[in-house]
Amino acid sequence: MFLQSGISPLEHTERMVRAMSGPRQLVVYAESRHSVGDADWLVARLNRKPFNTERWFVEPTGRIVKNAL
Numbered sequence: 001m002f003l004q005s006g007i008s009p010l011e012h013t014e015r016m017v018r019a020m021s022g023p024r025q026l027v028v029y030a031e032s033r034h035s036v037g038d039a040d041w042l043v044a045r046l047n048r049k050p051f052n053t054e055r056w057f058v059e060p061t062g063r064i065v066k067n068a069l
């Protein structure tokens with residue numbers, strides 16, 4: 001599921017994602033507003049490729065920190 005949390009405080013978005021069932025991935029871009037960034041992940045979702053249920057935090061340097069939800 002793709003969520004854009006620019007209009008919702010991050011803590012509310014994270015709580016909602018944790019309450020959801022099924023595969024889900026929350027991607028948070030540091031210092032970014034309403035951007036999908038690198039679209040490879042979006043193409044993978046459209047092609048129905050499987051993914052882990054996790055939270056990604058993309059740092060301004062591009063480093064991705066992954067944590068389980």
